[in-house]
Amino acid sequence: MRSLPYLARQGQVVWGFGRGSKQLGIPTANFPEQVVDNLPADVSTGIYYGWASVVSGDVHKIVSIVWNPYYKNMKKSMETHIIHTFEENSYGEILSVAIVGWLRPEKNFDSLELLISAIQGDIEEAKKQLDVPEYLKLKDNFFQVPKSKIMNNH
Numbered sequence: 001m002r003s004l005p006y007l008a009r010q011g012q013v014v015w016g017f018g019r020g021s022k023q024l025g026i027p028t029a030n031f032p033e034q035v036v037d038n039l040p041a042d043v044s045t046g047i048y049y050g051w052a053s054v055v056s057g058d059v060h061k062i063v064s065i066v067w068n069p070y071y072k073n074m075k076k077s078m079e080t081h082i083i084h085t086f087e088e089n090s091y092g093e094i095l096s097v098a099i100v101g102w103l104r105p106e107k108n109f110d111s112l113e114l115l116i117s118a119i120q121g122d123i124e125e126a127k128k129q130l131d132v133p134e135y136l137k138l139k140d141n142f143f144q145v146p147k148s149k150i151m152n153n154h
C-alpha cells in the first residue's frame with residue numbers, strides 16, 4: 001500500500017455498538033464517517049497496526065480494523081484498539097492515528113473465543129512489528145518532534 005504510513009488526524013471518538021468492551025473485553029475507539037471517507041483509496045479493509053495519541057497525550061501502539069460492518073454495505077468503518085489501559089473513556093476526544101502497516105484481512109470466526117484470540121494475536125504482532133527502529137522513528141515524526149527539528153535533521 002503506497003499511501004502508508006498514513007496519519008488520520010482529528011478523529012473525534014464516536015459511539016459504536018458497545019460490543020468491543022462488553023463482549024470482547026477489547027474496547028475500540030470508533031471513528032466518525034468523515035475520517036473514514038478521507039482514507040486513501042488503497043487502504044483496503046483489514047487489520048492494521050500503528051501509533052495513536054488522544055489529544056496531545058502520550059503516544060501508544062494500536063491495532064485498527066477497517067471493515068464493512070453491514071452485509072452489502074460498501075461503506076467502510078474504522079475502529080482502533082489502543083494498546084494501553086486508560087482510566088477514563090475518550091468519547092468526544094480527538095484521536096490521531098498513524099496507520100503504519102497491514103496485518104491480515106478481516107475474517108468470520110466460528111466463536112467469540114476464536115475472535116478474541118485472533119485479536120490478541122494481532123495485538124502481540126503489532127507490538128513486535130512496531131519495535132523496529134524505522135517505525136519507532138515514525139512515532140516521533142508524526143507525534144512528538146517539532147516540524148522545524150525534523151527539517152534540520154534532514
Ligand SMILES: Cc1cc2nc3c(=O)[nH]c(=O)nc-3n(C[C@H](O)[C@H](O)[C@H](O)COP(=O)(O)O)c2cc1C
Pocket residue numbers: 016017018019020021026028030047063064065067079080081105106107108109115119122
Ligand atoms: C484488531 C482487531 C481485529 C478484529 N478483527 C476482526 C475480524 O477479523 N472479524 C470480525 O468479525 N471482527 C473483528 N474485530 C471485531 C470487530 O470489528 C469490532 O471490534 C467489534 O465488533 C466491536 O465493535 P464496536 O466498537 O461497535 O462495539 C476486530 C477487532 C479488532 C480491534
Ligand SMILES: Nc1ncnc2c1ncn2[C@@H]1O[C@H](COP(=O)(O)OP(=O)(O)O)[C@@H](O)[C@H]1O
Pocket residue numbers: 013014015016017018019020021022026027028029030080081082083084085086088089090091
Ligand atoms: N485501550 C482502549 N482503546 C480504545 N478505546 C478505549 C480504550 N480504553 C477505553 N476506551 C474507550 O472505550 C470506548 C470504546 O468501547 P467499545 O466497547 O468499543 O464501544 P463502542 O462500540 O461505543 O465503540 C472508546 O470510545 C473509548 O472511549
Ligand SMILES: [Mg+2]
Pocket residue numbers: 016017018020027028029030079
Ligand atoms: Mg468500539
